[in-house]
Amino acid sequence: MSDKADLLWGGRFKSGPSEALTKLSRSPEYYFDLAPYDIAGSKAHAHELERAGLLLQSETEKMVETLEQIDLEYRAGTLKAKWGDEDVHTFIERELTERLGDLGGKLRAGRSRNDQTANDLKLYLRDQSRKVLAQLLLLQDALVQQAAKHTETIAPGFTHLQQAQPIVFGHQLMAHVQAFARDISRLQDWDERTAYCPLGAAAMAGSAIALHPELSAKELGYTAPCENSIDAVASRDHVAEFLFVTGMLSVHLSRLCEEVCLWASRQFRWVNIHDSYSTGSSIMPQKKNPDIAELTRGRSGRLIGNLMGLMTTLKAMPLSYNRDLSEDKRHAIDSVETLLTILPAMSGMIATMEVNVDELRSQAPEGFTLATEVADWLAKSGVPFKVAHEITGNLVKYCEEKNLQLWEVDDQELIRIDERLNGDVKSVLTLEAAIKLRSATGGTAPEQVQKQIQNMKVVIESQKNWCEAYAGLRV
Numbered sequence: 127m128s129d130k131a132d133l134l135w136g137g138r139f140k141s142g143p144s145e146a147l148t149k150l151s152r153s154p155e156y157y158f159d160l161a162p163y164d165i166a167g168s169k170a171h172a173h174e175l176e177r178a179g180l181l182l183q184s185e186t187e188k189m190v191e192t193l194e195q196i197d198l199e200y201r202a203g204t205l206k207a208k209w210g211d212e213d214v215h216t217f218i219e220r221e222l223t224e225r226l227g228d229l230g231g232k233l234r235a236g237r238s239r240n241d242q243t244a245n246d247l248k249l250y251l252r253d254q255s256r257k258v259l260a261q262l263l264l265l266q267d268a269l270v271q272q273a274a275k276h277t278e279t280i281a282p283g284f285t286h287l288q289q290a291q292p293i294v295f296g297h298q299l300m301a302h303v304q305a306f307a308r309d310i311s312r313l314q315d316w317d318e319r320t321a322y323c324p325l326g327a328a329a330m331a332g333s334a335i336a337l338h339p340e341l342s343a344k345e346l347g348y349t350a351p352c353e354n355s356i357d358a359v360a361s362r363d364h365v366a367e368f369l370f371v372t373g374m375l376s377v378h379l380s381r382l383c384e385e386v387c388l389w390a391s392r393q394f395r396w397v398n399i400h401d402s403y404s405t406g407s408s409i410m411p412q413k414k415n416p417d418i419a420e421l422t423r424g425r426s427g428r429l430i431g432n433l434m435g436l437m438t439t440l441k442a443m444p445l446s447y448n449r450d451l452s453e454d455k456r457h458a459i460d461s462v463e464t465l466l467t468i469l470p471a472m473s474g475m476i477a478t479m480e481v482n483v484d485e486l487r488s489q490a491p492e493g494f495t496l497a498t499e500v501a502d503w504l505a506k507s508g509v510p511f512k513v514a515h516e517i518t519g520n521l522v523k524y525c526e527e528k529n530l531q532l533w534e535v536d537d538q539e540l541i542r543i544d545e546r547l548n549g550d551v552k553s554v555l556t557l558e559a560a561i562k563l564r565s566a567t568g569g570t571a572p573e574q575v576q577k578q579i580q581n582m583k584v585v586i587e588s589q590k591n592w593c594e595a596y597a598g599l600r601v
């Protein structure tokens with residue numbers, strides 16, 4: 127049996143909680159790492175109590191100073207929660223009262239763990255999302271730098287995992303960069319919606335003591351307090367949205383990883399992964415495996431699972447606060463920590479990846495990737511595309527039968543396949559010509575890809591500035 131004196135709610139109970147209850151109810155160890163955010167909220171609340179006349183200025187100063195000391199010790203690793211501390215809020219309040227006596231016990235007026243826990247997690251997510259983004263932006267840098275080296279490197283482009291049309295390899299890399307840039311922008315949008323402070327909601331009806339939540343909100347870097355105290359303690363859609371955005375990010379990562387695995391295979395031979403970012407086999411001495419790509423691809427399952435887990439917890443939960451909500455942190459913290467582990471490995475792997483330019487070029491025309499050029503050439507000379515497609519199909523069939531490339535068919539033979547074909551078509555049957563023609567916005571022409579890279583550099587710069595401009599607590 128645990129000691130009921132350690133609890134924030136022991137008064138009306140004759141006995142302390144059973145060991146089984148403590149084990150179920152106590153927060154997981156890593157949840158105590160929200161201590162710095164909890165302390166920031168407590169300092170803001172001390173200021174509220176002073177404004178409300180419940181603390182003298184000297185008492186507030188003493189309380190803030192002691193909270194800061196607890197923060198320092200916790201961060202230095204010299205202070206740990208005890209088994210009897212049910213959660214991070216209990217832990218900090220116990221420390222405070224042990225150090226300040228009755229004064230420490232004053233901090234609880236006008237607030238509840240319900241608004242505290244909502245606040246802690248919001249501060250954590252707003253801070254950590256910037257850390258995740260900073261790492262993702264390093265991956266963006268690595269991808270953009272590789273792309274810039276390969277704006278003229280001709281490669282086969284794929285649909286259905288079959289060779290489709292020639293592209294430059296930088297174009298393919300930039301497609302991944304575009305997706306990640308949207309993930310970042312989604313997190314920026316998420317932050318704008320999330321930046322409302324739950325403090326002042328207290329248990330659920332609002333506080334009768336903390337009457338200036340707008341000042342606490344400002345102190346903690348939020349836009350404003352939440353408009354509805356019930357919503358403030360009951361809602362977790364911002365956590366679910368965070369898990370969606372990071373889940374989507376992990377899906378984007380997994381698609382890049384899948385390609386890296388293919389590219390690094392002996393069948394493709396497009397890239398060599400640096401030794402320091404690959405692993406070997408315990409039995410097959412020749413092996414060099416793309417483990418970073420595989421682990422990242424695998425962990426996307428966890429990130430998607432975290433979203434599903436929280437959504438399922440939230441479904442049909444009555445308002446306002448219910449203990450089910452304490453599940454939120456498991457999912458959120460796991461997604462943050464997983465990404466903070468994955469992303470540095472990914473950016474190192476991409477930055478050091480060596481691209482086999484000659485191999486890419488020699489594979490680019492395989493599978494008749496220039497066939498669209500024939501159809502386009504016919505269409506430009508007035509043949510309806512439906513017919514042009516058919517004629518080109520016949521040409522491809524002929525080449526397949528004779529084991530020829532499109533440009534190897536002699537001029538008479540072209541006319542025999544269809545009178546609207548002739549030797550002039552060969553002027554468009556080079557990789558360079560096909561690429562050069564795709565010169566509109568978004569196309570694979572080298573100057574367009576260079577333009578895309580320039581535009582993206584501006585986006586990345588502004589996203590980096592956004593990460594750095596955060597006004598709330600950084601741990």
Ligand code: ARG
Binds near residue numbers: 214
């Ligand atoms: N530790 C809880 C959580 O993670 C907060 C405590 C609120 N508990 C309560 N009985 N009202 O959400």
